[in-house]
Amino acid sequence: MQEDRENDSPKTIRSVVRALSVLNVIGGDSKGISAISKELQLSKGTVFDLIKTLEFMRYVAQDPKDGSYRVGPALLKLAVRRFSENDLVEIARPYVQELADDLGEIVHLGQREGMFAAFLDRAVSRKVTRMLDLNSQVGALSPLHCTSMGKIFLTYMSDAEVLQFLDQQALQAYTEKTITDRRELQEERRRIRQRGYALNIGEFEEGVSSLAVPIRNARGEVIAGLNTAVPSVRMPKESIPGIFAKLKNAAQQIEKELGA
Template sequence: MDAVNSEADKDSGAETSAQKMQKVLQCFSVLERSLSVSEIAERTGMPRSTAHRWCVSLREIGFLDQDHTRDEYRLGLSLLQLGNTVLSSMDLQKQQRPIVESLTQASQEGVHLGVFDGISMVFVSHTPGGPLVRNNSTTLVESSPCYCTSVGKAALAFQPAPVVQRIIDMGLVAYTRNTITDPDKLREELRIIRERGYALNNGEFEPHTRCIGAPIRNASGKVIAAISVTGTSKRLPDSRVKNIAPLVVQHADALSIQLGYRIRGVAS
């Protein structure tokens, strides 16, 4: 990648090669899984020739794959392998299982644990709920938008304003008629979540689904993830939401404490 590195340094003395690579990889999202070189160049602000060289170099090391028509690129399997390594070594992954299973038993509903990757929520653990609730969690790697799920909104509400604006700029696609697609309404929703301490998803990502999510903080207090209880709208009426929401917050706080976060009023 030496040729790309020298070219990148010529393009901008303020940006390192690593930053250039990051900009290319961050062009992709759940909503935009495949992009042409021209689209990547537009999103990164690079000349098309530079963007093409980066795509070729990233393809060679497996960070990008090229489709059969050779017109578009998508994220490569090497990133998934690295991601699995990261997840398996994260303190959160090590600490989550008892908490997830405890919340499943307490709520008698499904539970999801997701990590915020700066753009979307990557789900790393799930337990089924309902009448046949089982006391065992499953590790998985899936992603979903952060603006229309309870775990996503619980995490997004506590991110800096530029991060929220980046999500808005990427487009608020309507998955259902309940999806919040107006930027001002989303910002107001996030403000309410910060005050209330938990987020609600009222059929915004999938119809007839209701979820309650709360943020998880690391030792420095940064919200890095969220946990949620998920059920149908019939199984989670307002009366049950009022009872389950404190449980979700308590379990999220318990995980935060295990990660080193010191909650005011809680002895270490």
């Protein structure tokens, strides 16, 4: 019984235990006051007070169609935060390493850090020794407008965020191929959305190419990116579809682990 569980420890606070019990009950399916009351063996008045408090804090929400209650936006937001950088790295690492082995190249896991892209993890192939020696240490920052990882984040930022970026950051030319025109950059964002991946062909460093794909959470938001960087001679145009397919597959596996 609920009463027995509440008395298991003298340090428990009854109202907190009951409120969490309500959340546990509606965590799977939406339920009404009567169903919650019956399952927890609490009076309807007690359940009503608990529900209204949780609703006020947005931890539960009422379905306007049938009056039942379900998990609210505040609780969902906490669940999303559960996957911190460390969690993401831990979940993604085996897939990042497997991808590096499969491609025979360096693979990076990254996240947006303000107006830059940051490397969260890095894997090198255990099977091939011909990989590009990049200065891409974990924690390193790279620009958004001329790296494949950065372009992924720039593409899926809101229009308002992109305008803020353009107002605050100069589109610095790192090579002759760097995009430095605002209109051209917006067109590049459109192309990336259309094809599903971002390319950097010598735009940040001469002779170096990279390809990146997004990693999304359960709400479809881009929370990270996955890329590989290679000497441009090892990424001819005809190899791009195959590289994209492998990156996309790895990203989808990570997304499944994240509950997407």
